[in-house]
Amino acid sequence: MGSHIGRSWVAPGHLEALCPCPLAPCGYVDRDNVDPECTQHPVNRFKTIRSGHAEADCPGHGAALTEAVGKTELAHRAVIKVAAGKVVDFLDMYDALDAYRAAVEHEAAERIREETRHAKTMGVLEPDKFRPCRDAADQIDPEMTE
Ligand SMILES: [Zn+2]
Ligand SMILES: [Zn+2]
Known part of the structure; x- marks a missing residue:
């Protein structure tokens, strides 16, 4: 089961908006669909993920x-x-x-x-x-x- 992730505390923010990863419908980044060039979201960047939800809980807008x-x-x-x-x-x-x-x-x-x-x-x-x-x-x- 996939998940949608963000680096801000409570909601997707400019780090999601301005990185090369495609946005999920909710405005977070899909953990399974990151851009390898992104300096924020790929797991091998070791950055703190502060917010998000399981794909099944995605509101589908945002x-x-x-x-x-x-x-x-x-x-x-x-x-x-x-x-x-x-x-x-x-x-x-x-x-x-x-x-x-x-x-x-x-x-x-x-x-x-x-x-x-x-x-x-x-x-x-x-x-x-x-x-x-x-x-x-x-x-x-x-x-x-x-
Ligand atoms: Zn990214
Ligand atoms: Zn979502």
């Missing part, structure tokens, strides 16, 4: 949120890179900050959407109750509506 977390991390690194430059081009700084804001907002909206997917999977989805949440997510992140 990869979109993991990808959003990865984009936020990259946008954050881009801001730091521009800020650390000796000669700061302010247009680059504005672009980097705009990209960071967009990534954070997308991640926030994806967290709301993920919560509604989770509720649906658990069979507790009350459409009237969740509609305002979905509407809020779509207003935060209008281009990513399903």
Whole structure:
């Protein structure tokens, strides 16, 4: 029986999003489907695996949120890179900050959407109750509506 693994404490994170391993539907990495080039997940890297679940317990959703977390991390690194430059081009700084804001907002909206997917999977989805949440997510992140 396979398992889906992550290096963060409670959920898949940017280490899963930004490594070369394919993501499982939940956003973790399938232990039996790692990329040998990955420095994080192959068993011979001897890295601590802090979270995950058996394949049989996979919720089947969450990869979109993991990808959003990865984009936020990259946008954050881009801001730091521009800020650390000796000669700061302010247009680059504005672009980097705009990209960071967009990534954070997308991640926030994806967290709301993920919560509604989770509720649906658990069979507790009350459409009237969740509609305002979905509407809020779509207003935060209008281009990513399903
Ligand atoms: Zn990996
Ligand atoms: Zn899984």
